[in-house]
Amino acid sequence: MATCGGNSGLASNSDVQDTPSNSAQSAASVALSNVPNSTLGSSASPPVLPLHREPVYNWQATKSSLKERFAYLFNNELLSDIRFVVGKGRQAQRIPAHKFVLAAGSAVFDAMFNGGMATTSTEIELPDVEPAAFLSLLRFLYSDDVHIDPETVMSALNTAKKYAVPALASHCVEFVTKHLRAENAFMLLTQARIYDDPQISSLCLDTIDKSTAEAVNADGFTDIDLDTLCAVLERDTLSIRENRLFGAVVRWAEAECCRQQLPPTAENKQKVLGKALPLIRFPLMSVEKLPAGPVQSGNIFDQEVVNLFLHFTVNPKPRASNIDRPRCCLRGEECSINRFQQVESRWGYSGTSDRIRFNVSRRISIVGFGLYGSIHGHTDYQVNIQIMESDKHLTLGQNDTGFSCDGTSNTFRVMFTEPVEILPNVSYTACATLKGPDSHYGTKGLKKVTQESVAGTKTTFVFFKSPGNNNGTSVEDGQIPEIIYYRLD
Structure with a gap:
C-alpha cells in the first residue's frame, strides 16, 4: 500500500538503493549502455552528474518481489534507455528512466515512446517540470510509493495530471485533504x-x-x-x-x-x-x-x-462605497422562525431594549433578527441588536446598525457582523434597542416553534419572558418576531 512521507524524493542520481556486494562481481559484470551526451547548449546545461555505476552482478537475486526489483531501477542508470533533463538552469537534473516502465504507467509516456510521432531522442528536456515533482511521479510508477509533503504536493499533483497518472493525483488530493490546516x-x-x-x-x-x-x-x-x-x-x-x-x-x-x-x-x-x-x-x-x-x-x-x-x-445613512453586507462562515440552508401569528399596531420606543429569552433543541448559528418597522410609511431606524447568555449575562454578539422599512407589516432583516453560535438547552436572551417612530408589533405569540428542514431535521425554539424592563415584549406580544439562523449539525 502506498505511503505518504515527508521526503520530497529529491535524491541525486547517485542516491539510489544500496548495491549488493559480491566477490565475483567484477568477473561477471554486465556492460551498461553508453548514454549520449546532452543536446543542450553549454550555457543551459545542468552540471554533469556521475550517472554511470559499476555493473552489478546478480542484483536480481537480492530482490524477492517484482516491486522490489522495479523500485531498485528507480532513478538508476542500470538498464536505463532514456534520460530526462528536468527543470531549468542550475536547478535542472538529469534523471535516468526506463521506457517500458513509464509507458506501462502513463498513456502520455506511451505515446511519447511508442506513438505515431514517437521521439527518437535518448534525452528529453522538460524545463517546465519541477525535478522534485517528476521524481515523485517516477517513484510512484516504479514502486507505487508516494513521497510528497505540503511544499511539493501541488507540483506533484500537477505533474500527475500532466502525464495522466490519476492514481497519483488521487493520492495528492487525499494528502491535501488530510494535511490541510489553517496554518498552510x-x-x-x-x-x-x-x-x-x-x-x-x-x-x-x-x-x-x-x-x-x-x-x-x-x-x-x-x-x-x-x-x-x-x-x-x-x-x-x-x-x-x-x-x-x-x-x-x-x-x-x-x-x-x-x-x-x-x-x-x-x-x-x-x-x-x-x-x-x-x-x-x-x-x-x-x-x-x-x-x-x-x-x-x-x-x-x-x-x-x-x-x-x-x-x-446620521440617519438616513449615506450609501457606503465599501460593502456593508455581513460576512458569515456558514453553509447550507438559511432558516428563520416567526413566533407571532398576528401583527398589530402600535409599538413605541423610549430607549429601552425589547428582550425575549429562548433556548433551542439543537446547535445553530444565529445571523440576525427580523424586526417590525414603522406604521407611518417609509422610515429609517437605528438599532442595536444583541444576543446574551442569560445566566452569565455575557454578550455573545452585537451590532450597531440600522434598517429601512416601507410601512408594511413585514419584518425587516437586521444582521450580526458575525454568526453567534447557540448551544442546545442553554438559555439565551435576544435584545433589540430601536430608535425611531412607533412600529407594528406581533400578537398571539407561540411559546414553542418547531421548524422541519427539507431533510426532515427538526429545530425547536422555546420562548420565555425576559425579566426586568423589556419595553413590554413578552412571549405573547411585542418585538423581535423573527430569528434568522443556520443549523450546524
Whole structure:
C-alpha cells in the first residue's frame, strides 16, 4: 500500500538503493549502455552528474518481489534507455528512466515512446517540470510509493495530471485533504491557483472560511499575490471580525512594499493594496474600532473616512462605497422562525431594549433578527441588536446598525457582523434597542416553534419572558418576531 512521507524524493542520481556486494562481481559484470551526451547548449546545461555505476552482478537475486526489483531501477542508470533533463538552469537534473516502465504507467509516456510521432531522442528536456515533482511521479510508477509533503504536493499533483497518472493525483488530493490546516491553507491556495486546480482551491477556501483568524495569522498569508488576496476578501463566508481582517491586510501590504522595495508608508500601502482596499467592509466595524484602527493607520483615503463617520452617525445613512453586507462562515440552508401569528399596531420606543429569552433543541448559528418597522410609511431606524447568555449575562454578539422599512407589516432583516453560535438547552436572551417612530408589533405569540428542514431535521425554539424592563415584549406580544439562523449539525 502506498505511503505518504515527508521526503520530497529529491535524491541525486547517485542516491539510489544500496548495491549488493559480491566477490565475483567484477568477473561477471554486465556492460551498461553508453548514454549520449546532452543536446543542450553549454550555457543551459545542468552540471554533469556521475550517472554511470559499476555493473552489478546478480542484483536480481537480492530482490524477492517484482516491486522490489522495479523500485531498485528507480532513478538508476542500470538498464536505463532514456534520460530526462528536468527543470531549468542550475536547478535542472538529469534523471535516468526506463521506457517500458513509464509507458506501462502513463498513456502520455506511451505515446511519447511508442506513438505515431514517437521521439527518437535518448534525452528529453522538460524545463517546465519541477525535478522534485517528476521524481515523485517516477517513484510512484516504479514502486507505487508516494513521497510528497505540503511544499511539493501541488507540483506533484500537477505533474500527475500532466502525464495522466490519476492514481497519483488521487493520492495528492487525499494528502491535501488530510494535511490541510489553517496554518498552510494560504500556501496551498497560492499553489492551487498557480496550477489552476479548482478542487484544491475550494478545499483551501473552505478551511480559510472556517478558521480565518488562524489562517491570516500564518506566515503564508503575507506571501500571497494581490489577486489571491482579493479573491479571499470578496468572500461573504469569512469568520473574522472586520477590524482583525483589516490588521492582517495591513501586514500583507507591508510585506508587499518590501517585495516591491518600497518604504512601508501609508501612501505606498494604499498603492500596493489597490483594488483590495475597497473590499474591506469598514461599515461592519463599530464606531469605536474605526478610529483606533483604519483611521489612525492612514491606509484609507480622507473622503472615505468622512463617508464612514457619516454612515455611523446620521440617519438616513449615506450609501457606503465599501460593502456593508455581513460576512458569515456558514453553509447550507438559511432558516428563520416567526413566533407571532398576528401583527398589530402600535409599538413605541423610549430607549429601552425589547428582550425575549429562548433556548433551542439543537446547535445553530444565529445571523440576525427580523424586526417590525414603522406604521407611518417609509422610515429609517437605528438599532442595536444583541444576543446574551442569560445566566452569565455575557454578550455573545452585537451590532450597531440600522434598517429601512416601507410601512408594511413585514419584518425587516437586521444582521450580526458575525454568526453567534447557540448551544442546545442553554438559555439565551435576544435584545433589540430601536430608535425611531412607533412600529407594528406581533400578537398571539407561540411559546414553542418547531421548524422541519427539507431533510426532515427538526429545530425547536422555546420562548420565555425576559425579566426586568423589556419595553413590554413578552412571549405573547411585542418585538423581535423573527430569528434568522443556520443549523450546524
